[in-house]
Amino acid sequence: xxxxTQSPTHLIKTRGQQVTLRCSSQSGHNTVSWYQQALxxxxxxxxxxxxxxxxxxxxxxxxxxxxxxxxxxxELNVNALELDDSALYLCASxxxxxxxxxxxxxxxxxx
Amino acid sequence: xxxxxxxxxHVSVSEGTPVLLRCNYSSSxxxxxxxxxxxxxxxxxxxxxxxxxxxxxxxxxGFEAEFKKSETSFHLTKxxxxxxxxxxxxxxxxxxxxxxxxxxxxxxxxQVIP
Numbered sequence: 775x776x777x778x779t780q781s782p783t784h785l786i787k788t789r790g791q792q793v794t795l796r797c798s799s800q801s802g803h804n805t806v807s808w809y810q811q812a813l814x815x816x817x818x819x820x821x822x823x824x825x826x827x828x829x830x831x832x833x834x835x836x837x838x839x840x841x842x843x844x845x846x847x848x849e850l851n852v853n854a855l856e857l858d859d860s861a862l863y864l865c866a867s868x869x870x871x872x873x874x875x876x877x878x879x880x881x882x883x884x885x
Numbered sequence: 886x887x888x889x890x891x892x893x894x895h896v897s898v899s900e901g902t903p904v905l906l907r908c909n910y911s912s913s914x915x916x917x918x919x920x921x922x923x924x925x926x927x928x929x930x931x932x933x934x935x936x937x938x939x940x941x942x943x944x945x946x947g948f949e950a951e952f953k954k955s956e957t958s959f960h961l962t963k964x965x966x967x968x969x970x971x972x973x974x975x976x977x978x979x980x981x982x983x984x985x986x987x988x989x990x991x992x993x994x995x996q997v998i999p
Contacts, residue, residue, distance in 0.1 A: 805985070816975050816989035817929070830984030864928060866987070873919070873979075874987060878928040 778867050778877035786883045787855050795850040795880045799867030806848040807874060808840060809864040817864055823848055852882075860884045887912040887978045889959075891990035899998045904948075904963040906993045908976030911957065917979040918959045919987070920950055924972045932974075935959060946970070971997045 779798045787793050799806050805824045809817035819832035823842035837853040846867070852859055862881050866874035892907040910916055917936045921929040933944025940952045950961045961974060976990040 807985075807987070809987075809989075814992075816991045817987075819986045819988070822984050822986065824984070830986055832986070868985065871985065873931065873934060874985070875931075876921075876929040881926075 778865060778875050780863075780865050780877040780880050782880060783878070784881045784883075786885065788885050789855055789857060791855050792851065792853045793855060793882060795852075795863050795865075795882070797848045797850070797865030797867075797877060799846045799848065799865075800875050803867035803869050803872075803875070804846050805868045805870065806842055806846065807866045807868070808848070808850045809866065810834070810859075811862040811864060811879070812858075813861070820850070855884045857884050887916055887980050888988055889918070889976045889978050889990040891976050891993050893993050894991065895994045895996065897996040897998060898966045900968055901965050904961070904966045904970065904995065906961040906974050906976075906995065908959045908961065908990060909957050910959055910976075910978055912978065918950075918952065919977045919979065920944065920948070920959075920961050921975045921977060921989075922972050923975065923992075929975065932961070966995075966997045968997050968999065971995055 781796045807822040808820040811817040820834050822830040826842045839851045842848045862879045864879045865877045868874040888911045890909045919934045920932040933942045935942045935952045943949045948963045973992045975992050980986045
């Protein structure tokens with residue numbers, strides 16, 4: 775059974791650019807959640823996708839958007855990058871109502 | 886809204902001595918509580934979870950936690966620390982309902998001294 779995978783591992787962007795992060799969910803999991811973990815902080819919930827639709831969102835601006843595909847993989851898109859967007863972005867997949875399994879994360883640095 | 890508070894940002898113990906990482910929760914109903922561990926430059930690994938079954942929960946690597954409703958606590962313990970336990974530990978509460986969201990504490994960094 776393959777676990778949750780994320781790509782890329784690391785990414786460096788400049789202010790104002792756009793970025794796309796990718797996540798492959800664990801087999802049998804139809805729900806994907808995204809979290810932002812700033813340095814020295816706990817992960818903060820960005821949003822969750824279930825069956826290709828966003829069904830929950832945390833306190834993040836609209837420039838944070840996402841997609842979920844028919845195979846339940848997901849993308850996180852961030853437009854107009856700001857310095858404060860530098861963080862570890864974690865993806866978690868889960869079966870319906872089940873616990874979340876986390877990927878290794880993508881570390882984004884915005885210069 | 887549900888939340889968790891980790892009472893210590895840093896804990897330092899000597900190898901072979903007990904570990905205690907403290908977490909209090911706030912919830913209007915019976916919560917689902919979790920402890921995760923994060924090693925440097927790694928993702929989150931589930932240590933253990935409480936989902937209204939036994940109040941003493943055993944996890945991986947010798948860790949356990951006790952759910953105490955009267956104290957609204959879910960402290961993580963281990964009888965004897967190992968060097969490999971040095972990491973960041975996060976207490977978390979699952980919110981269920983329309984969607985499942987995990988709310989994390991700010992983390993406790995565990996240092997193990999040889």
